[in-house]
Each structure stands twice: as C-alpha cells, then as structure tokens.
Amino acid sequence: MKHPTPQIPTTIDLPRAERTRLDNGTELYLLPANEFEVLRVSFVFRAGTVHQRRPFAASATANLLAEGSARLSAREIAEQLDFYGSYYDVSIDRDFVYLSFCTLTRFFRETLATAAEILLHPLFPEPELRTYCAKRRQELDIERTKVETEAREAFARSLFGAKHPYGISYPGSEYETLTRADVEEHYRRLYTAENCFVVCSGHIGPEEREAIAALARQLPHGTRAEAPMPATETTHEARVTHPGAVQSSIRIGRLLFPRQHPDFLGMQVVAAVLGGYFGSRLMQALREERGYTYGVTAAMVNFEREGYFALATQVGTEVTADALRLIYDEIERLRTVPMEESELRLVQNILAGEMMRILDGPFGVADATIENILCGMDNDSIARNLQRIRAITPAEVQRLATQYLRREDLVTVVAGADAEGI
C-alpha cells in the first residue's frame, strides 16, 4: 500500500494576547479560549536568584508564599486550594519566578481569593521557614549525590564563573542561616507592580476578567529590579570525581547569546541536529550505534541576559573517554561537512511539530505567551520563527557550527568515577 505523504504546516497561529496596563503599572495579558471549562492565571515576577541578597532567599520566598498569610494558615491555604481541586504551581529560574493557578472555571472566585492571600499577604512564619529549610537541605544533599547534579553545577560554574549570578551554587549549610528577615526583604523589594506581569488563559468571561484585574491592581508599588551582571569568566575544562559511580555525566557547551540575537534560532537548529531528537547525530553515535547511553540531548538555553549552547548525557564509566571523542567528532563533522537537505528538512519538521505541541491546549498558549513577553516579542513572532526555521539552509547550519562551535571554545565537564583521569 502506498504510504501517506505528510503535510507540513506553513504557519502556526498563536492568538495575540489582549493587553491592558493597570493603574499600578502591572501588565495584564488575556488569552480567552471559552471552549474550555478551565482557566489558568500566571503571575511572573522579576524575583529569581540573580536578585537575591542571601543564598536561597529567592527560592525560599517563592516557595513560602503559600505558607501562611494574614488571614489563613499554611494549612488553610492548602485546604482551600485542594478543596476546589485547584493547582498552585511555583517555579523559579535565575531571573524570574512563575506562580500559576489552574482551576475549574466554576471555582474561579474561590481560587482567586486564595491567590490574593498568597500574593499580597504572605507572612513567612518562622516555623514554616525552618521546616522548609530542613527539607530543602536534605533534598539538595540527595540531589548532590547524583553525578548529573554534580556535572550540571560544575558546568554553570565553568560557563559563567564560580561567583557569577548565573554560575554560582551554594553549600546546603546556607539554609541554616537563612532568616525570616532575608525572605521578607526579598518579598518587599521584588513582588511589586513594576516587577510583575500577569497572563491568563482559558475560559475568561467578563467576571473573570474584572476579578483578575482587581487582584493584580493591588500589587504594591516599588522599583524595577536590576541585578548587577559582572563579566563572565569561562573555564574550559572541569572534572568532578565521584568514587564508585557506574556512569559518568558529561556536559559540553559554550556561552553564546540570548534569544533576541539573530543567530539564536539558527543555533537552535544546530543543537537539534546534534541532539534535539531521537534520531539526532549524537543519539545515533552514542546510543543507536554503540549502546553507550540511555540518552543524549542538546539545546540552546536562554536566560534574560545570556544564552548558551549545551549538550548533556550520561554514559557507562568505562566508555567515558570514547564518548567524549565521539561527541567532539560529531561537532567537527557538522563544521566541516555540509549536511544533507533531507536531514535538515527532518529537523525543520520536528521543530515545527514541537511548536504545535507546545501550543496545544489553553495552558501551552499561556506558556508560549510568557516566553514571548520575556523576550520583548508579541505572539506573531511564533509564525515568524517558524518561517525563519524553515528558511535555514545547509550552508547556514555549517556557517553557524563553524563560527560558534570551535573545539577551543567548548567547555567540557565530566562527573564520574576517575573523572580526573579522562
């Protein structure tokens, strides 16, 4: 039987968000999709780790917002959210904090009332802070027994410098001296109207619209946060010895540029060719042809002020040196030999499919909108990005790899048994 011919989407529609500037300066973005019975509101604050004045203050603040307010105890807040089946999700990166509330539309009011307590009136009670610190310290200790964590932290230090806000990591003991005052200070300084925007998607009627605006309008005034960014100090090689590990964790990459740079999308394609999908060149070389690993990935990573290329894998201890050689060889091949049109077409289609999947459903639309806002772009940029990716040629891929992935510019980190010997 004749096999079906696939059709490739030539454009992707992401609705423009309705944007309103509230009296207090907070920007509100709405993405109504009234065919759903659910709704999500996300508050994004410029309050990530680069803005903290004490180690772990940023994550502690974000995670303790729901641990007790002027009117409700931590337990009552949890009870309220759970009773209506709502989800409250906190995530944090170096630059930002993302607080999201997902709820059935019919329980929207109740959920928003709890959200107001969390956002506007947190108390950060001392006992909750101490429980949190003890728990996180233990989690961190467990995380740091993994070669993967050791490699990830060493990689950030190597790329940016051990003291750079994007590279630094702290000993777990810092949790013991973190005080309520540190957390309170972080909150007062950063959880303000000037440091926040709000994105809401799903079922949004007039009532929901008004209620969200009413809540966001209550965010207090403050000053827009600017974290000092010292120059980066890159170290090209790092090894972390982990006696007895049966696998080594490898990270290779280099500092490049943030998303706004004209070559960012192109480098996303380069990363995808190397390790962005199941049949990628590195996956072929390490997994499919040799069985060295369960998986390998490569990607461009974006921070507000910097961006970098990275690839990561975990391989058997005994094949670590050979795996490194294979990775360098694959990078070199991309720089010296033009890729086939058909392989590039495949990668372009994969990236188009990924964009469609990210945008599927009301919550994905909100995530993509947040990402665009953070890069100073509107939602039409999704269609432009797709055009740009589809227009890339093999010659351009080679040009990018030649320019940006020179062996002497790469940072290599290995964590594993006998890592020093490799």
Next chain:
Amino acid sequence: MITYHTYKLSNGLTVIANRDRTSKLAAVNLLYRVGARNEDPERTGFAHLFEHLMFRGTRRIPDFDRPVQMACGDNNAFTNNDYTDYYITLPVVNLETAFWLESDRMTGLDISERKLTLEKRVVVEEFRQRYLNQPYGDQMMLLRSLAYHVHPYRWATIGRTPEHIERATLDDVRTFYRRWYRPSNAILSVSGDLPEEQVAELAERWFGPITDPGDGNFPLTLPAEPAQTEARRLEVERDVPASAISIAFHIGGRTSPSFFAGDLVSDLLAGGDSGRLYQHLVKGRKLFASVNAYVTGEVDPGLFVFTGQLLPTTTLEQAETALWEEIDRLINEPAPERECEKVKNKFEANTLFGELNVMNKALNLGFYEMLGDLTLLDREVSLYRAIDAERIATFSRETFRRENSCTLLYKAKR
C-alpha cells in the same frame, strides 16, 4: 466526559475513536496486552527490552522514528507490569502516517543479532541510570520482592537483574513477537478532530489486512499471590543521605472496590499539600522530609504503599510508629465530611484537567478498554462520590493489618 465509538475488526483488533474539535493535533495510541507480568521469572525485563526493539525498524521501514518526525510527529512508548503502550502525536492532517507505521510494525519487525546486542546495551545503561546509579533506585524493587512471593509483580518492569537482559536471544524475540503482537491482543485508540467513522475506515484500511494467527487464546495462568498471613520485614543499608521507610499492604485489583476505596484513602493521606501525612508528619511533627501514600493500580491485586524519607533527627522506629498512628486514626476516627468532599472534588477536577489534550484521552481510552470496562472512564467519578466515611474506616480496618504488612527499612550508612 469523553465521548467515543468502539469498533472491532474481523481480525480481533479493538478500535476506539474520540473526536476532539479543539485541537489541530491527533493522538494514536496502540496498547498491547503484554507486560512484565507475562515474563519467565528467569528472563525478566524482556517485555521492556522488546518495546525498545519495536523502534529498530521493519522489513519495509528501516527507521521508525524518521517518518513520524517528517510528519511533524512525536512518538514514544512505555512498558509496565501489565501492558506495553506505543503512542504518536502529530498534526491531524498527518494522522494516516501513524496508521501506516503502527500497522507495519505489528507484523514486519526485522531484528538482527547486531540490533539486539546494541539494544541490550542501551537497556542495561537504562538499568544503571535509573535504578543502580540513583539514590533509592532499588527501593521499589526490594518492596516488590518482599510483598510478592509468587505473582510476577514481584519484579519490576526493568527486570530483576541486568544479567537477565544480557541473556535474551533472537529466538526469544521471535517467540515473544509472534505470541503477543497480534491484532486480537491490541487496542488502538485515537483522539483528534476527525469523524469517528473516518477513524474506523482508516483502521480497516491499514490494520484490516493483518491476519491474526488465531492459534489459541493463551489463557493467562499467572500464579495468584497467596494471602499473606504474617508481617514481613526487610532491613537494608545503603549509601544514601537519609534513611527511608516503606510499608506496603495487599489490596484488590484495579477494578475491585478495594482499589477505589484505597485510592481515595491515599488521597486523604497524600493528595496535595493539605494531605494528612504532609501536614502531620512533615510540617507538624517534623519527622519526615517527604512522605507519600499511593496505590500501585495494577490490574491484578496490588499494593497500598506508605513511603517516606526521614529527617536526620528521626529514627526508623519513630517513623514507623508515626505511620501506624496515622493508620489508627483512619480506622478509629470517622473522616470528616469536608475532608471527604475535598478529595472527591480533587478527583473530579483532575479528571477534567486530564481531558484537556488528545494524548491523555487516547491513552485513557486504551487503558480502560484494557481493564475490560471502558464505561469505567466516565463512571469513576461517581464511584468515588459514593465512598463515605464508614467505607473508609472499613477499608482501613480490613487492609491495614500487621499480618498484611510488608515493611522495608532503608537505612542510610553512617
């Protein structure tokens, strides 16, 4: 509420279609009724290894992933103790590509000695990465072998040891493929924006020509686990930063009343931050860094599991006593009305959140059909609604008995 149509092809393949008008994507899910429970005890990990081999190409299509990716699609698979599941999401305009590929690999798999050798290596690396080179990686394996003595749930899907995987031969591959990968042992479920009849037509066009070997139904004769009559304990020492404890109790299978009651009780204990265990033992008494309760949810009689990681200041004895105190409360104090209402609301909301994308829907349709009762998909919310405080106490009394318990003490080396 998910609407669906079901069809059965003459070769025995079950087809289920759901129309989703909101998405530009479609999901195709193909479930085979074979999992780790169907393995030879001396050749464990094979169903999962075989799942990997299903991506190694057929006589006509040497690379499975490539055509999926050319069609802007994404695909993956997983194996558990009961079944093996393959899924593809792609733009709905390219739906037929998924039918072409899945029907092709139902009969055309082409595995050479070299492919098998390589894949065994990949799976051994997976074994190392996820179970051996991972703090607490073997905890569930130990608990399974403590709780089950004869039923195949006594081993995990990855297998009992990497040596079993290394031992697999091409002959094993052929026999396994012939026996389990056939239309009558599979369920195809599809969700996307196209008319249900069209799904049926596509299924007929691509899967209809496949003949089912029809050589017997291989009645499943899995050894039933005898009732446990006395408490079991196992203590191990590992190089981990904190000690951990698990207590497992035997309950009924996935469609039995005791599963639903157990699931609800696990939500009382550990559903969300307001759950009893987190509130009492992590926040209130500060004994645990993390604590959880869950039901394994497997087809055959399963387990209700309590598990937690201790804070350094807590002894294993204290942790164990504290868990039993929570159990005593379940048995002796009726669960407050509002608390019951809370976990039921949460279950209902989760059901709704789970219906937001085509992938989840296709997956669920296949799963409930595999359980043998697709109507359960829409009845579960009302089944949970019917569970009251008395039922919770009865379930707890009947289940949480010392002689029905398996306790694993996972001690951190000092």
